Amino acid sequence: MVVNLSKILQQKADVLQSLRERTKNYLARFGYSQKAMAAAVGISETYLSDFLNGRRNMSPIPFAKIEHVLSLSSTQRKLQFYTGGNSGARMANLQSKGNTVKGQVKFNKIAAIEQTHAEFSNILERKLEV
Numbered sequence: 001m002v003v004n005l006s007k008i009l010q011q012k013a014d015v016l017q018s019l020r021e022r023t024k025n026y027l028a029r030f031g032y033s034q035k036a037m038a039a040a041v042g043i044s045e046t047y048l049s050d051f052l053n054g055r056r057n058m059s060p061i062p063f064a065k066i067e068h069v070l071s072l073s074s075t076q077r078k079l080q081f082y083t084g085g086n087s088g089a090r091m092a093n094l095q096s097k098g099n100t101v102k103g104q105v106k107f108n109k110i111a112a113i114e115q116t117h118a119e120f121s122n123i124l125e126r127k128l129e130v
Contacts (some may be wrong), residue, residue, distance in 0.1 A: 040080050041065040
């Protein structure tokens, strides 16, 4: 059996070039930075930048991780690149678009907490009766 080394090397180069182009298109299409992609894959930004500019090849593990990120669904992609926000504070204060939601608990007023606790107790009792 004769192995054509030049053909194998050409196939490897073609696969790496394909991954470069797909990654560049992915970043441009969804508006993510190279820094965000590098963090999602778990490699340095310099390593990713060198790969995308053709100055370096990609080892198998980061290659597989980039392939995985490129194949994520939209929901998974959003979770992969999620950087946080102010949703925690909004949830604690029960606000929607900056406006107080009816039934908001005032944490500094004992009466409101006791009233809310009583309402939850009533709801639980009704559920247990059924």
